Amino acid sequence: MAPLLQTEGLTKSYAGPVLSDVSFELQPGEVHALVGENGAGKSTFCGIVAGLRTPDSGRMWLQGRPYAPANKRVAEAHGVRIVLQELNLIETLSVSENLFFDQLPHTLGGWISRASLREAARNALGRVGLSELDPDAPVSGLGIGQKQLVEIAAGLARQCRLLILDEPTAALTPADAERLFLQIQKLKDAGVGIIYISHHLEEVLRLADRVSVLRDGRRVATRPRGELTADEMIRLMVGRALDDTAARAEKRSAGPVLLEVQNLSAPPRVREVSFALHRGEILGFAGLMGAGRTETVRALFGADPRQTGKILLDGRDVTAGLHSPTDAVRLGIGFLTEDRKSQGLLLDKPVRLNISLAQLNGDLRGPAGALRRQREVAAAQTWVDRLAIRCASIEQIAGSLSGGNQQKAVLARWLYRNCQVLICDEPTRGIDVGAKSEIYRLLDQFAREGKGVLVVSSDLKELLALCDRIAVISAGRLVETFERGKWTEDQIMSAAFSEMKV
Amino acid sequence: MLKGAVQPDSPAAAGAAKASRRKSQAREILEGCLGLLVVLVILVAFFGFSTAHFFSLTTFDSIANQIPTAVLIAVGMTYVLIIAGIDLSVGSVLAVSGGVLGIAIMRWHWPLWAAALACTGTGGLCGLINGALTVRFRLPSFIVTLGMLEAARGAAYLVTNSQTQYIGSEIAKVNDVNLFGLSLPFFLAVIVVIAGQLVLSGTIFGRYLIGIGTNEEAVRLSGIAPGPVKVMVFVLSGVLAGLAAITYCARLASVDPNAGEGFELSAIAAVVIGGTSLMGGRGSVVNSFFGVLVISVLENGLAQLGAQEPVKRLVTGAVIIAAVVVDFYRTRTRAKEGLR
Ligand SMILES: Nc1ncnc2c1ncn2[C@@H]1O[C@H](COP(=O)(O)OP(=O)(O)OP(=O)(O)O)[C@@H](O)[C@H]1O
Ligand SMILES: [Mg+2]
Numbered sequence: 001m002a003p004l005l006q007t008e009g010l011t012k013s014y015a016g017p018v019l020s021d022v023s024f025e026l027q028p029g030e031v032h033a034l035v036g037e038n039g040a041g042k043s044t045f046c047g048i049v050a051g052l053r054t055p056d057s058g059r060m061w062l063q064g065r066p067y068a069p070a071n072k073r074v075a076e077a078h079g080v081r082i083v084l085q086e087l088n089l090i091e092t093l094s095v096s097e098n099l100f101f102d103q104l105p106h107t108l109g110g111w112i113s114r115a116s117l118r119e120a121a122r123n124a125l126g127r128v129g130l131s132e133l134d135p136d137a138p139v140s141g142l143g144i145g146q147k148q149l150v151e152i153a154a155g156l157a158r159q160c161r162l163l164i165l166d167e168p169t170a171a172l173t174p175a176d177a178e179r180l181f182l183q184i185q186k187l188k189d190a191g192v193g194i195i196y197i198s199h200h201l202e203e204v205l206r207l208a209d210r211v212s213v214l215r216d217g218r219r220v221a222t223r224p225r226g227e228l229t230a231d232e233m234i235r236l237m238v239g240r241a242l243d244d245t246a247a248r249a250e251k252r253s254a255g256p257v258l259l260e261v262q263n264l265s266a267p268p269r270v271r272e273v274s275f276a277l278h279r280g281e282i283l284g285f286a287g288l289m290g291a292g293r294t295e296t297v298r299a300l301f302g303a304d305p306r307q308t309g310k311i312l313l314d315g316r317d318v319t320a321g322l323h324s325p326t327d328a329v330r331l332g333i334g335f336l337t338e339d340r341k342s343q344g345l346l347l348d349k350p351v352r353l354n355i356s357l358a359q360l361n362g363d364l365r366g367p368a369g370a371l372r373r374q375r376e377v378a379a380a381q382t383w384v385d386r387l388a389i390r391c392a393s394i395e396q397i398a399g400s401l402s403g404g405n406q407q408k409a410v411l412a413r414w415l416y417r418n419c420q421v422l423i424c425d426e427p428t429r430g431i432d433v434g435a436k437s438e439i440y441r442l443l444d445q446f447a448r449e450g451k452g453v454l455v456v457s458s459d460l461k462e463l464l465a466l467c468d469r470i471a472v473i474s475a476g477r478l479v480e481t482f483e484r485g486k487w488t489e490d491q492i493m494s495a496a497f498s499e500m501k502v
Numbered sequence: 503m504l505k506g507a508v509q510p511d512s513p514a515a516a517g518a519a520k521a522s523r524r525k526s527q528a529r530e531i532l533e534g535c536l537g538l539l540v541v542l543v544i545l546v547a548f549f550g551f552s553t554a555h556f557f558s559l560t561t562f563d564s565i566a567n568q569i570p571t572a573v574l575i576a577v578g579m580t581y582v583l584i585i586a587g588i589d590l591s592v593g594s595v596l597a598v599s600g601g602v603l604g605i606a607i608m609r610w611h612w613p614l615w616a617a618a619l620a621c622t623g624t625g626g627l628c629g630l631i632n633g634a635l636t637v638r639f640r641l642p643s644f645i646v647t648l649g650m651l652e653a654a655r656g657a658a659y660l661v662t663n664s665q666t667q668y669i670g671s672e673i674a675k676v677n678d679v680n681l682f683g684l685s686l687p688f689f690l691a692v693i694v695v696i697a698g699q700l701v702l703s704g705t706i707f708g709r710y711l712i713g714i715g716t717n718e719e720a721v722r723l724s725g726i727a728p729g730p731v732k733v734m735v736f737v738l739s740g741v742l743a744g745l746a747a748i749t750y751c752a753r754l755a756s757v758d759p760n761a762g763e764g765f766e767l768s769a770i771a772a773v774v775i776g777g778t779s780l781m782g783g784r785g786s787v788v789n790s791f792f793g794v795l796v797i798s799v800l801e802n803g804l805a806q807l808g809a810q811e812p813v814k815r816l817v818t819g820a821v822i823i824a825a826v827v828v829d830f831y832r833t834r835t836r837a838k839e840g841l842r
Contacts (some may be wrong), residue, residue, distance in 0.1 A: 342720075349712070
């Protein structure tokens with residue numbers, strides 16, 4: 001039987017080569033995982049298969065017939081669909097309109113038939129566990145995990161024979177990821193072929209029938225699942241073994257209280273949250289999707305209005321002077337947002353501008369409001385090197401970086417800003433294993449300098465690896481705080497469910 | 503290892519880096535306006551060969567006299583467009599500011615400098631209202647400035663008693679200062695263009711504008727308050743409309759309640775010809791200057807060809823659209839290369 005998809009010699013270059021001579025094969029009903037470092041060319045490859053980009057050279061066959069989609073529509077007509085790595089929802093439209101944007105059910109006169117749209121949306125949402133979500137709610141009110149689920153639901157709702165999932169679980173909690181895996185299994189049984197990209201290697205090992213590894217745009221290996229371990233995969237990805245002993249070398253010792261939050265409320269999502277962050281400490285916020293973790297840190301940062309709450313920095317009451325992000329940054333608080341595309345990046349601007357943004361009114365302000373250009377260039381270069389951001393130069397526009405490298409660029413902005421308290425919301429979304437441990441190391445070092453880090457993450461493993469304490473937020477309340485060494489995953493999970501209405 | 507600020511390098515190296523940096527910045531600006539210069543040269547050559555008197559002091563004079571008003575307004579408009587706003591009120595603001603200038607000189611017998619100050623102040627006040635309403639109530643600047651377009655025009659009628667009035671020789675003095683046949687307003691416009699470009703590409707404020715026009719929320723969450731910056735931009739646009747009013751009144755030695763009608767649109771046209779994006783985040787003051795020149799050369803040349811109003815407008819319209827199309831393709835190829 002002819003494979004569902006076959007590619008031969010796919011090559012693509014921009015400023016430099018991005019894909020070189022990639023041959024690839026996918027059988028019907030197969031999950032074929034694609035792994036590789038940030039910028040290895042995974043998204044580019046999938047973009048070519050899905051008709052988003054055209055290769056410089058190389059050929060493709062779909063079920064034995066030559067296949068060269070000119071655009072996304074043509075690919076979709078062939079039954080090839082992609083769920084993109086970056087969010088592409090239209091913020092002003094409702095969930096249901098976003099789900100079926102390209103095929104809204106309508107009457108003869110062109111009127112949208114709301115009832116059937118809502119019905120279809122409920123179905124689609126149910127499959128990803130969002131049956132609670134109102135299909136008429138605007139997308140702009142959703143958190144990043146929910147948005148990602150809506151994107152996935154849109155992909156799953158369509159008939160297709162080849163589905164590409166580009167890092168679908170990057171912002172999902174374990175429970176939501178499980179639900180996705182169930183759907184993937186169903187599609188498999190129905191004979192749909194799936195290309196699955198992820199930086200969560202344990203996921204890959206569970207799901208994939210075969211794994212292909214990309215390194216610097218070349219396919220360096222393809223193995224059936226049984227013949228591959230996570231370590232082996234990493235070695236193939238980076239070309240050497242990774243030592244992650246640095247990840248958590250020795251215990252950090254917590255100093256005096258740096259940030260204290262009392263009774264923080266921002267209805268409806270944040271209710272009477274109190275906690276303290278010590279110098280030299282990394283504190284994690286765990287919880288289910290929509291529990292109010294992001295809302296809590298946003299209210300703390302002044303990005304959203306607070307109703308009540310007292311905020312103390314180094315024991316000094318700063319509540320009255322903290323009403324906007326500007327105030328927060330002036331007080332030494334930094335905030336890495338969860339959605340890099342809409343809240344973080346200047347997408348069509350060079351990497352340099354993205355890294356320097358938060359320092360414009362700090363380190364880069366020269367006499368008479370002049371911009372210290374030279375210092376900006378030096379700093380951008382330093383951080384690009386330090387975080388190993390893969391770009392042609394600091395003048396490459398941020399939107400053309402790979403997803404993981406975009407994430408590194410926004411992280412660089414805050415590390416460069418040099419705050420006392422760094423709030424990180426999903427700091428490693430879309431970042432590869434190697435870079436992840438490098439970022440853990442940087443955050444660890446940041447804390448060791450006597451500053452404080454607050455991490456919100458849907459990846460519990462990340463919190464377990466990184467944090468000294470983990471606070472669990474459930475339905476807007478901080479229900480319990482666990483100390484390192486005295487926690488178990490089960491305890492944390494059950495705390496996360498504790499405030500949920502049954 | 504994690505240090506906040508990057509230490510400055512050795513002074514010598516820093517000096518060299520600075521020099522090369524400045525050179526590359528200059529080159530950037532030059533490359534940016536190269537296309538426009540080519541268009542200008544072609545236009546000038548075309549009109550030079552197809553009309554009898556295009557290469558004459560009169561043409562040069564009339565262009566040099568006409569453009570200061572348009573240039574001043576275009577500089578403000580460039581800033582406004584860069585922050586993804588729009589200012590439709592500049593023409594009316596020019597009229598009301600000019601009206602105040604007239605009253606101050608004729609009725610109150612203020613000295614010229616004080617009257618000029620009142621005039622720019624009026625423009626700045628209108629801009630402040632535009633900016634404050636836009637920011638405070640999160641209104642689209644299109645709507646706010648559309649309202650101001652009407653309201654300021656009404657105010658202009660009030661202060662001028664709905665009549666064109668001769669101000670007298672006092673104001674015409676402004677034009678008397680001459681250097682190589684170029685008047686004071688011309689130099690004022692050139693200085694404003696240079697300053698405007700320097701602020702845009704060399705200061706924190708300029709960078710804020712670019713950031714706000716690209717992703718305002720990202721800028722806000724990076725600890726920069728966009729509100730005051732935006733208000734400032736509208737104030738600047740108003741002040742420049744006020745300055746433009748002085749040059750306008752000086753040229754005609756009178757105030758006119760209908761002054762500046764349609765200036766907002768020709769300013770937008772010039773700025774867009776200069777490659778500034780209506781979507782915000784990108785623009786150049788120098789290029790807006792050349793945009794004004796292109797329009798002015800086109801109008802003068804067509805007039806000398808004997809073209810009537812309908813043809814003039816058809817051609818100008820076509821040029822505006824052509825400029826935007828060319829710019830679209832240029833930025834798209836550059837985006838494909840992953841560079842600006
Ligand atoms: N339009 C473009 N212009 C220039 N370079 C580009 C462009 N698009 C992609 N690239 C480069 O191609 C390389 C591969 O990008 P790609 O998005 O395929 O990586 P990826 O494997 O998906 O990485 P990640 O895990 O971070 O998502 C990157 O280094 C990126 O900078
Ligand atoms: Mg990718």
